[in-house]
Amino acid sequence: MSTDAVSIGTGRKKNHDNAGYAFVSPAALAMILLIIYPMAYGFYISFFNTNLVNKWNFVGFKYYLQAFTEPDFYQSLIRTFIFMFFVVAGHFFLGFLLSNLLNKKFFGRTFFRVIFTLPWLFPETVIALLFTWIMNPMYGILNAILKSLGLISSNIGWLGSGTRAFPAVIFVCIWKGYPLVMTMLLSGMQSIPADLYEAAELDGATKWKQFLHVTIPGLRPVLNTTLILDSVWWFKQYTLVYTMTGGGPGKTTDLISLSIYGTAFNDFRFGKAAAWGIIVFIICYLISKIYGVVLKDE
Amino acid sequence: MSKTQKSTLMAIFRYVILIGLGLLVVVPILWMVSTAFKGEAQTYSPTPVWIPDPVSMDSFRKFFGIYNFGRMTVNSFVTCLGSMIICVAFSCLAAYGVTRFKFKGKKQFMNFLLMTQMFPSVMLVVPFYAVLTKVRLTNNLLGLIIVYAATNVAFSTWMMTSYFRTIPVDLDEAARIDGATNFQIFWKVVLPLTIPGIAAVAIYVLLNGWNEYMYSSVLINKDAYKTLTVGIVALNSQNQVHWNDMMAASSVSCLPLIILFLFGQKYFIAGMTGGAVKN
Numbered sequence: 001m002s003t004d005a006v007s008i009g010t011g012r013k014k015n016h017d018n019a020g021y022a023f024v025s026p027a028a029l030a031m032i033l034l035i036i037y038p039m040a041y042g043f044y045i046s047f048f049n050t051n052l053v054n055k056w057n058f059v060g061f062k063y064y065l066q067a068f069t070e071p072d073f074y075q076s077l078i079r080t081f082i083f084m085f086f087v088v089a090g091h092f093f094l095g096f097l098l099s100n101l102l103n104k105k106f107f108g109r110t111f112f113r114v115i116f117t118l119p120w121l122f123p124e125t126v127i128a129l130l131f132t133w134i135m136n137p138m139y140g141i142l143n144a145i146l147k148s149l150g151l152i153s154s155n156i157g158w159l160g161s162g163t164r165a166f167p168a169v170i171f172v173c174i175w176k177g178y179p180l181v182m183t184m185l186l187s188g189m190q191s192i193p194a195d196l197y198e199a200a201e202l203d204g205a206t207k208w209k210q211f212l213h214v215t216i217p218g219l220r221p222v223l224n225t226t227l228i229l230d231s232v233w234w235f236k237q238y239t240l241v242y243t244m245t246g247g248g249p250g251k252t253t254d255l256i257s258l259s260i261y262g263t264a265f266n267d268f269r270f271g272k273a274a275a276w277g278i279i280v281f282i283i284c285y286l287i288s289k290i291y292g293v294v295l296k297d298e
Numbered sequence: 299m300s301k302t303q304k305s306t307l308m309a310i311f312r313y314v315i316l317i318g319l320g321l322l323v324v325v326p327i328l329w330m331v332s333t334a335f336k337g338e339a340q341t342y343s344p345t346p347v348w349i350p351d352p353v354s355m356d357s358f359r360k361f362f363g364i365y366n367f368g369r370m371t372v373n374s375f376v377t378c379l380g381s382m383i384i385c386v387a388f389s390c391l392a393a394y395g396v397t398r399f400k401f402k403g404k405k406q407f408m409n410f411l412l413m414t415q416m417f418p419s420v421m422l423v424v425p426f427y428a429v430l431t432k433v434r435l436t437n438n439l440l441g442l443i444i445v446y447a448a449t450n451v452a453f454s455t456w457m458m459t460s461y462f463r464t465i466p467v468d469l470d471e472a473a474r475i476d477g478a479t480n481f482q483i484f485w486k487v488v489l490p491l492t493i494p495g496i497a498a499v500a501i502y503v504l505l506n507g508w509n510e511y512m513y514s515s516v517l518i519n520k521d522a523y524k525t526l527t528v529g530i531v532a533l534n535s536q537n538q539v540h541w542n543d544m545m546a547a548s549s550v551s552c553l554p555l556i557i558l559f560l561f562g563q564k565y566f567i568a569g570m571t572g573g574a575v576k577n
Contacts, residue, residue, distance in 0.1 A: 017402065019480050023395025024407060027388040027455050034448030035414055038425030045424070052428055098319070101312050108316075114563075115320050118327065121555045123509035125527045126548040129534055130330050133541050141329050144346040175322070183567055229415060236418045239511045243531055257420040264424050265516070277421030284416035 039281075046275035051268045063275035073276060075251070076259040077283075083170060083255060084235045090174035091230055095181030100211070102182075103189045120179035128243035131172045135159055159245055162252045169241050169253050176240060177233075181226055188222035189215060224295050228288045235284055256280055334358070334546035341541045357546030367547055369522065370529040376439055377514075377525060378507035381446035385454040385503045386496055388447075393458035393492075394484045398470060408459070414452035422449070423516050430517060437520045445517065446507045454499045461495030462488070497565035501558065508555060526551050 046064070049057040067073045098116055102109060119127065134142050137157035146152045158168045192215065200210045216223075238257040241247070247254035247262070254262075260280070264273035328348070333341060337354040340347055362368040396404060426445055427436070435441030465488055473483045514525045530551060533544045559566050 017400070020395045020399030020401035020404070023399070023480075023484070024392045024401075024404075027392035027451055028407065030384075030388055030448060030451050031410070031414070034444065035417065035422070035452070038422050038429065039417060041425040041428065042421055052424075094319070097315070101316060104312075106309065106312065112316050112320060115323055117559070117566075118323055118556075121505075121559055122327075122552050123511075123527055123555075125509070125511050125531050126330075126551060129530065129544055129548055130326055132534070133333065133545065134326055134329060136541075139342055139344075139541075141325075141346050175326075187567065232416055236420070238420055243511070243534070257418060260418070260420045261423075261512075264420075270424055274421065274424060277418050277424075280418045281416055281421060284418070285413065288412075288416060 042274045043278055045271050046278055048271045049269075050271045052270050059271065063272045064279065066272075067276060067279055072251075072259060073256075076254050076256050079166075079254065080235060080256040083166075083173075083237070084231055086170045087173045087177065087234045087237075088227070088231050090170070091178045091181040092227075094174065094178040095185050098178070098182045099185040099189060102186060116182060117179045119176050120183075122176070124176060124239040125243050127172065127176050128240045131168075131175075132159065132244055135168060160249060162249050165245055165249060165253050169244055172244065173234065173237065173240055177230065181230060184222055184226045185219060188219045192218035220295070224291065227295070228291050231287055231291070232284045235287065236280070330545045331549055333542055334549045336542045338540060338542060354542070357540075357543045358550070360543055361547055361550055365529065365533075365543070365547065366521065367526060367529055367550070370524050370526045371551075373439060373523060374508060374526040377442045377446060378504045380439070380443035381450060381507050382500050382503040384443070384447035385450050386500055388451050389454035389458040389499055390489060390492065390496065391484070392455045393462040393495075394488060396455075396459050397462040397465075398467065398480075398488075408456075411452045411456045411459075419449065419512060423513060426513065427516055436517050437523050439523055441517055442514060442523075442525070445513050446503070446510065449513075450503045450506055454503060457499050457502065458492070458495055461492055461498070465491050494565060497562060501562060501566055504558070505555060508551075 045052070047058060047060055049055065049059050049062075102113055102116070122130075134140050135158035137143065137155050137160065140158075142158065143152065143155045146156075156164070159165050196214050196218070197210055200214050205213065236257055237255060238261065241253055241255055242258055242261070245253045247258040256276070257280075260273045260276045263269050263276065332348055332350060334357055335350040335353050335355070336347070337350075337352070337356065340350060340354075395401075396408065430436045430438075430441045430445075435444070469487050469491075470483050473487045478486070509527065510525070511527045511531065515528045515531070518524050518528065526547075530544065530547045533539065533547065
């Protein structure tokens, strides 16, 4: 995004600087005290074997180096990448499909827009509990529906199974998160001037060609931001998955945020958890940079 | 196939997809509401019961009764409103500063706002816990307000900046010629024009606060200060899960956001899309 300022007057440069600082300072100070300082503190304790109370043993880069040889960490990381890939792909598939369908005038459009926005309004905790109930092996509605459709013959424990819990969790995360992508894309589409489509139509472009050559380029800035934020937010996902499975069964849904949380608050290995957190931050930062490069070059 | 046939086919196709996917959204929600009005025994019916018979209000009575969720709802409201006020105030000031003045470090400041989105919240929770313990603000709603404000202020500022950018600077100039100070221009000229932007940011912060779970569960362990999300999740870890009570509490906790959405749909959408679209 551009950060160009509108320059007012030229002779009072110093004064100008100060006024800018004065307005920005409350937000900047809040962030320095409450974001940068805690991050720096986290960085600091990542060099210690510490329980934050009475044990402070300096270990240097040990936890960072260890992370790459410790299965707990790198397996959790790989799992999180797979999770992120499917969740974001699901969001964008539904997001594109629905925003395309809803971007035309038809009877019931507002109704459907409201319906499809609903999952966004529900707290992650509520959605997690609701789907835990829906997927309940004994009394859950999911098994009942699938049985009545003849798709399964006996009850299935969705979240209790090592092979089904992961896809089940991905499904719920797609369910929760697609409205954001849908709405972003929809707003982006509505900002594309209609005469571009008219011109394309005159040139004989099919609907699919129009989508590829008018819609997608027009959406580029929105796509860029949405893709970065959606990926990073879901890479860090904690609440929904924690509430549904707690990372289990076994470690099959143990995402990196859950691993870090457990390392800190169950094992009280705060230094190790902090080091892992820093690595996750670096990964998220790299994800955003890689997207930036890839999307710009096209 | 003629053109009208084709467009009829397209319309049918559209409705089939919309209704199919719509059911995937609506059925779980209806199941939540349906369960909320059931008695305990009905939740364990071997065949699914969609319309509770008899309709039971017990779970809703328990919400304010033995579960004491009324208190937690108030706590959630207080923290949401508190953090919202801080975020709106700070982000308006910062957005005005960024869009109206030139100063060193502005670019870094704007980049930093987006970079904060990369910080894993699970990473911040350890330092927050350590710092708040030191200043005795754990088990304190003020502590939670500060944490929510801190975690939301960056993105709020980012959203607000893109809104302030749409307000023409000519207005500032005119007021300046009339002798207004910077703060007067901000307060009397620009701010009244940014109400939609403020609404969007306010909704964004309210929503995040209302839904937040991790910080609240770590920083608060006294019942008197717990927030609603933490209270509801705690129902899941009891020996016997009362699904009807849990679904009733879940339904109630969704109501404020749905009401807010129905009244402020336009701002909600603006809040969701943030600064992404206008840039």
